[in-house]
Amino acid sequence: MRSHLTRNVYLRLLASHGLLRQCPSALPGRCFAVSSRAAPSPLLARRQPRRTFFGIFQKPPRMLKEPELEPGYDVLLHYRSLESENARPPAREDLLKGWRQFIQYKRKSHLRSLNPTQAFLALRLLHHLVTTSPETEGQGEDLSFTDLRAALWVTATKPPKGTTEHHLELATLLYGEIERRIQNMRELGIDEEVIKEAVGGKDGGDFELFLMALTQYGGALEAVGHLAEFRTRLAAKGDKSVARVRVLWTLVLRGLAKEGREAELLAEWGKAEEAKVEYMPPVHEIMTTFYATRDRVAETKQWFEKPVHANWLRSPKVYMEVVRFALRNGEQEWLQPIFEELINCNPQKEWWDVIFQWAVLVMDKGAEDIKQMMQVMMAQAGGKEGTEGVRPDAATIDALITAAIEKQNPYLAERFLSLGSELKIRPRASTYILQMDYRLDAKDFSGVQVIYDKLLKGEVTVRQDEDLPVLNKYLRALCAMPEPDLGRILDITADLEQRHATLEPETVVSLCMIFLHNDNQYDVIDTLSLHTISYSLEERAQVRRAFVEYCLDRRVSTARVWDCYSLLRQFFPETEPDERVRLMDAFFARNRPDMACYIFGHMRSQDSLAQRPTADMYVRCLEGLGRHPEPGPGGDGEGESLRMVHNMLKMDTTVQMDTRLYNALMIAYAACGEPDVAVEFWRDITDSAEGPSYASLAIMFWACELLPFGDRTARGVWQKIQRMDLEVPPDVFWAYCGAIAGSGHLEEVIRLIRGMDASVGYGPGMMTLGVTYNALPGSDRKEQFEAWATAEYPEIWAQLEKKGRTETLRGTKFNIVRDMKA
Structure with a gap:
């Protein structure tokens, strides 16, 4: 059941599968199967093992791990x-x-x-x-x-x-x-x-939970209204107890502060004061923290110094907040008497832990200084070291290590760890986790592994997967090493797999990139199968974007990129059309139009209309085929990919044919060695209500250049342009020159170029001469044209010479780019 849901239901929830042709392979033996609508598709093709007499002792094939x-x-x-x-x-x-x-x-x-x-x-x-x-x-x-x-x-x-x-x-x-x-x-x-x-x-617990949800998830203003209605109902019953609304008001104030609504926060506290709600430590913490985190010095001091009801101690959390506030804003002197007063009031141990952190962060105290302060703490508690509850413990050591981490001082953190051992304080799991954290920051991987082994052996009890964040950080650090230790990485992931732990998206990205670089596709599959199934769409998008970027990296081989794309398609069917188009363009740039068109086909097969290609995407794909036609046995384009895309276009009822699409089809068919088909689309354009564009003219003339006796069609169109007295852009004129030159009419094209000023109102440019030269068949005509152009337009020809020439099957050509756009 799990396998069916993982591979079918959940993926179909994100984006439906469709019927596609078998995908091409970048290299032999590296092809992944494509899903079919006839049955749930496997993650990857797995051949059935064949048992033979000589193969009975062979290692069984690798089985894919199923997610939990x-x-x-x-x-x-x-x-x-x-x-x-x-x-x-x-x-x-x-x-x-x-x-x-x-x-x-x-x-x-x-x-x-x-x-x-x-x-x-x-x-x-x-x-x-x-x-x-x-x-x-x-x-x-x-x-x-x-x-x-x-x-x-x-x-x-x-x-x-x-x-x-x-x-x-x-x-x-x-x-x-x-x-x-x-x-x-x-x-x-x-x-x-x-x-x-x-x-x-x-009866009141549900309302409190509801307010908690509102204030946590952006509904603080709505919570204000619900609280007002609740108070009205209480008043109607004659219940004027402040205790019932104090907790609720605290929730509302915390929600307003979280959303940054200062005016509403102050207004609501004003109402609370009128209702006789006391300025208790939780409210003090909310108001002080709101301004301290925004580094508003005057307001922070005002709300912190405001007397708390019944002289209750301020919360340890707010003391730590003002410590960080003072460090950011240079208010250490203001903080000094505050902590002296706290020390003199002989607080409980939780406050002493904050005092120790203040001493480290602000007063720059070391391990020996902290040890003396601990003796003062125990002496104030009663003069006995065994005083229950007011002794340094593992939480104290954790607080000191945390302060050292904030100071980015791993040596000091180690000193505090030694202090705990000296005081015979048994470390707990959180202590080891902090130790791993600062050792990771210090790039001490051997030291981190020692701590990890202790956790693995169960020297301390790890509760509620509290070590998962640092283990994620450890895995990412291992993956980021110049030469990652794959054995250690796989050992850690195997341990986490046994715990059914879910890795963070950033960690999954790091692991998958390392596995892809080492051609460990099965490990990529296992990682994605075990973790992404429980991710939200936003977390999945984070992993998906990493796969897309990997595919777009030109440093990665085409074989690896196609493997990565196959995984991307199988595990992330919700991939956005824009991302698929970028992948398609990337394979065109790699001169793999077959792969690019398969990506387009995968997009076309989606059941969701939002994920299917638009007319602009059809144009982009056909233009890509024009720039990178699919190579055939003899060097000409076979047109298999083009016909696949064209058939998709014919069957796509959501796309209406227009001049741009016809232009794109002309570009693709002309580039793929079928200029006669391209000219047929020109006739469709002329018969349409929209009619041709200037781009249509340039493309049609280019097709005539490639078509045997194409000059006949080109002349007819040119004569019509002249009769209509249309303005002729340069790209249209040089395309017409190419059409005439392509049929070998050297004298006629020379007359055309000489008469440009009179016929179109401007003289020749580099592209005019270059396109004409490239189109002329045979070396004799090219030499004659070069001699004429060198004499007539020496400066323009010199610019053309700088582009360089290349020997092709159709003769010498200048390295000029004619990027046809629909």
């Missing part, structure tokens, strides 16, 4: 894929079971929050469940208050990385459904005590 989907997530994916296709949804009991599994797993998992894509999928399924009643489906089971509250808790308390608009919608829908059900029970006349028992007895 989170419990219940397959149901969310499956429902959304059916919804997007307007298909009948699965049975309600299956949807409810999947929903509960997914939410319960998220609630138990400490580090796995709802990413933006998962929030969207959960929102769609919840919308279906709450808008369709169980009775209409013949089933009585429905989401309970417990289910709804658990989902609201997961949504509100686990903020994700990336966009959060779907989290806001999900929280709103969940809370709205809870309130709707409660209101329905009230309308039925059910007693309030019975309602309270039915919903779990937490």
